[in-house]
Amino acid sequence: CIGCRFCIAACPYSTRYFNWGAPKNSPEALKAGYSPERGYPRRIGTVEKCDFCPEMLEAGHLPHCASGCPMGAIYFGDQLEDAVTNSKGETERLSKLLKDRAGYRFMEELGTEPRAFYLPPKNRMYPAPGEAAQS
Incomplete structure (x- = not known):
């Protein structure tokens, strides 16, 4: 990355971001060097996107977004194994979850x-004060 930011403009998902300030790298990341799973340590003036926290996956944990979600709304897993898990430890079959939740x-x-x-929300209908919730 030379910091031209053309990839930010071209990304149809708007998920790339530019490191305007000095990113915080762990000492392990600085020593690790290049890896196809991790890329180079983060640097000021470069563009990044989510890589699903490969250091967490190597340690057998969920990525930070999934493990930090208090409601268990973010599932992470392997499409080939047809299994996903959330922060509450609920493991589901990906194919069934996608079918049941559209x-x-x-x-x-x-x-x-x-x-x-x-996954679209299950139910966004909230009862008005004094009314019973719809199921």
Whole structure:
């Protein structure tokens, strides 16, 4: 990355970000060097995107976004194994979860074959004060 930011403009998902300030790197990341899973340590003046925390996966943990979600709404797993897990330790079959919850891939029509799936909310209807919740 030379910091030109053209990839930010070209990204259809708006998920890339520019390191304007000096990013915080762990001592392990600075010593690790290049790896196909990790890339180079973060540097000022470069562009990044989510890499699903490979250091967490290598240690057998969920990525920070999934493990830090208090409601267990973010699932992470392997599409080939057809299994996903959330922060509450609930493991589900990906195919069943996508079918039951009408899962979809964002901007799939672009042909980029995204690997992230989105699940619409189960129920966004909140009762008015004094009313019973709908089920």
